[in-house]
Amino acid sequence: MLSEAHLLERCNAIEGMSFSQLAMALQLRIPTHPLQRKGWLGQAVELALGTTAGNQSRPDFIELGIELKTLPINQSGKPAESTFVTTIPLLTVHQQTWQNSTCFAKLRRVLWLPVEGDTRIAFEHRRLGQALLWSPTPDEEAILCQDWSELTFMIGTGRLEKIDARYGEYLQVRPKAANAKSLCYGFNEEGGRFLTLPRGFYLRTRFTEALLGRHGL
């Protein structure tokens, strides 16, 4: 039975490794083209730590309810990118509540793995940092809940096209698609359906930056 302690031991075992050392240990090849290695590290770390969710809409470590997120840190010591949380089922998300939402399921407990994301360092030389097992504070959760509720309400009431990435204090809604041709259905203002880009919830960098700061990282 996997426990949080076991999980942290696994993290200790890979801490400090370079991406190429990790690839070696897992017998993986790092794609040569930068465009082809998006997401590579995340998949490699999943393999190394033994996640169990596959492509289900559930936290990576199902039994523990823990979501795994790599967090690239730029040359300024801050998160280089926003963090994708979950795809939004545009036609049904309004039936969820924050407490039973897939978004909260993934954010209630997160294993953050900071990694070097400084583009001046060759990809294969970047190293894995120290993992952090985290949960939102009540204050953070209140704002996440507020963001989620407002955005979900807009989606459910046909105002999706009015939403852009500027909405939300911690959470934002942005496209999450293979390309502009990959479409799905959402509600229009008449309550009918229209084709639109798939969307996802993302955490702003100012949020992940602050949570790292609170833990002295």
Add this chain to the structure above:
DNA sequence: AAGTGATCATAA
């Protein structure tokens, strides 16, 4: 430089 919108890889 930061932030938003667009895109890339893989599995089922």
Add this chain to the structure above:
DNA sequence: TTATGATCACTT
């Protein structure tokens, strides 16, 4: 196509 893993690239 849907989910997962994200970062790229252009605008501001």
